Amino acid sequence: MIVETRTDAGMVRGRWEDGVAVFRGVPFAAPPVGPNRFTAPRPAVPWDGVRDATRFGPPPPQPGRATDGQEWLNLVVWTPDPGRSGLPVVVWISGGTYLNCDSANPHLCGAALASAGAVVVSAHYRTGAEGFARLDGAPDNRGLLDQVAALGWVRENVTAFGGDPANVTVLGQSAGAGSIAALLVMPAAAGLFRRAILQSLPGTYFTPALASDIAAEVGAELGRPPRAEDLTGVAPDDLVAAARSVTARLPERAGRWGSVAYTPTPFSPVVDGEILPASPWAALGEGAARDVELLVGHTRDEYSLLAARLGDTLDDAGADALLDGLTPTPGARRYRAAYPSASPNELRDTAMSDWLWRMPALHLAEAAHAGGARVWFYELGWGFNAAGASHGLDTLLVFGTAEIDTGLTEAGPDAVAQARGLSELMRAEHHSFAATGDPGWPRYTPHERRTRVYDTDCTITRYPEQRSRVIWRGRRFGALDLIG
Template structure:
């Protein structure tokens, strides 16, 4: 234990580093004037008899639990470099908690223990990662700056991903990862007052798969009343039908053995890491199996929320248009060049041919002759730009815009944005790509992701744009009026481009018109037809 830790322990709650929760007492630390508590369990470890089950409330503990280190993520295919023990002195019992995947982390500027009645707005972050990876322990999600500058309590959480959280398993509830998120929000409701937060002013926010999770939470009965505002950044349009989910799970089980079926009894016989490997194997084969799995095969992602009729009763766009969650205020938006990041990672920049563009337009386009329609709508676009546009539209841009329209049609209040500021790395070649909004949201501009997108020295413009993001998001969480609500009859959005941020007509009008009649629905299993 360090001298600083000893001082904190001796002064106890006077420094806000120890407090009592429903399950027991915890000790955190002060960082930059913010009280930080990491790795607090919100549910029991989903292992043993609880594997593949709905989450159950965490059991209590005696004494003071060390809450200075992040909890471990769910076993997964890709683990970010910056997780584990970024703070702390190596002491404590976190190393023994390898199965505690379901934990939360809290940053509070209210100095819990001294300002417990502060009643600050609460912002709960749900990380992305294609429903197959990701962890709240990533340094990019450190909530200290957002909490301090925005005057909000920030919560991040781990949830089950991959097979453990989203595969269709006979005998298990569907969408276990979403049920984990609900359990975390219930923990926030029951405990956040101790950190100076107001359980009646909770905003969920997330990006990519996190935004897709939020779209689902909006229409889930189990989540009703647990949050009053939501921010969905780059919502993916991939929700699975039970038939598609079951077939993908059958393929994953077959990787474990020719006679293995996706049931609780049979999959529980394999360690989580074996299931991760099996899922990776199926992901690698997906692009060659469009005949079996349809357009989603091109994403090489075998997991998504399943519209099962129970946990997730309907597709978010359909349910929102019928008035579900009309009492929840919403911000939804996307980045202009969403797919550019994936093109760069695949080595496709400057390599896309006319044939490849036509093929993708056929697979993803919203109309009968999408190749001709896209060329007419974007006459100056070359093959590579058309390839990128239709993938961006199908996967993120139009699902996000349609979610806004559905919420407005259902009587809800929604505001839209588009990020157009280009990432400085690679001479600006990445454009306003997918995930660029994440470091801007948290203000962590020197982490792994931020460095990849902005370089070692982020420009002053990045700092200014990040400040705008944090100010807008925190103001929304506090219930203060921002830019005008979205009106489907005249779509206007907040365009965030760094130098001149302004509310203007939606910049992607050509794509909007192409997709106007399209309806996002659960993806079917083509082979079943």
């Protein structure tokens, strides 16, 4: 059954699916190709008649798939009732190491959240070199500017889908959470959302010097300088391949790029002093976004999936070198003192969970609280296999998609039942936060550290990762820089 509504660029036709109206492939900006390839996003081109919005639009160029089409800047809307008014709005900003973004990913379907009573929007943004390489003649952080454009579209158009433009929550995981942390302190994003949910915030932001050096190496793969005018004519898939080659060599770049060598991506937002004026922790601590309510969290076993892919065994010297090379670093000595029985691999997994995701999230919550914002915190401790409470599992539970190609079904009926119960609870509490600004448990303060722990038995307790919290006390996240 079809359903139609009007956007500021023209009419769109979606369809009802299991009680939710879905509009796919709706452009929120002009195609970023040709002369618009590396510019800030331009307004969408209006159309005549009714535009078909029943199929997903093409995602931005990314590893592992051929680029299809040019209209990458499009979005999907799920709504329980486009004829309603005043529904809370949740705008999903996808993770994916700043390299991937695809609204057609079945794990990120917004239907379950929409069925709970919200308008859910999932927007593409330029990833990889298209969106985050620092190029002469182009603005930095083009991917973030795409997200700002999508939020602007929501402000102007979500009423036609039943949503309240004054009650918008941005939700993101991993690189999506890193994007949201940047949006919180970007002047261009001010006033575009009321609340933010940050799942597994990564601590990687780059100085201009580091970002420029990485872009130069990407350009060298193509035999071109890192200038917009020199890369505009390069096929998108060739640019993706060049960035992929640089990604594969990251472990060899520790002597120049520092901690970036230990991550799965050569791209992160650039603290350029203009589009992104300061690192999120510093700006939030000074009161930026104090009127935005925040729900921040992480999983317990953040690094388990990456550790499984590495498949190597560290010795003591290798673990020490890795832990001492992080920026900022508390040092291997402090980890050994806090976790005396841990093997070198266990020390690595704990420290990398802390450095990449757990401590950036905790420190962001504390910085935002210091700046006057209202903050809530959670940790996911439940898991169903050897990976435990792995990176991204909280997102799947909130979206209700944890049974899709994850091995959960094979784990048995008890695990499935636990996942479904936890999924309903997490989705209800996340929806409550988006609708009212209160997920249903006490706010986080650095003194009491009240934390919602999602596990077999869900509790509200003091922050569970106490040893790591103490190790990182006094360390500050900022922007990663060139070494030497």
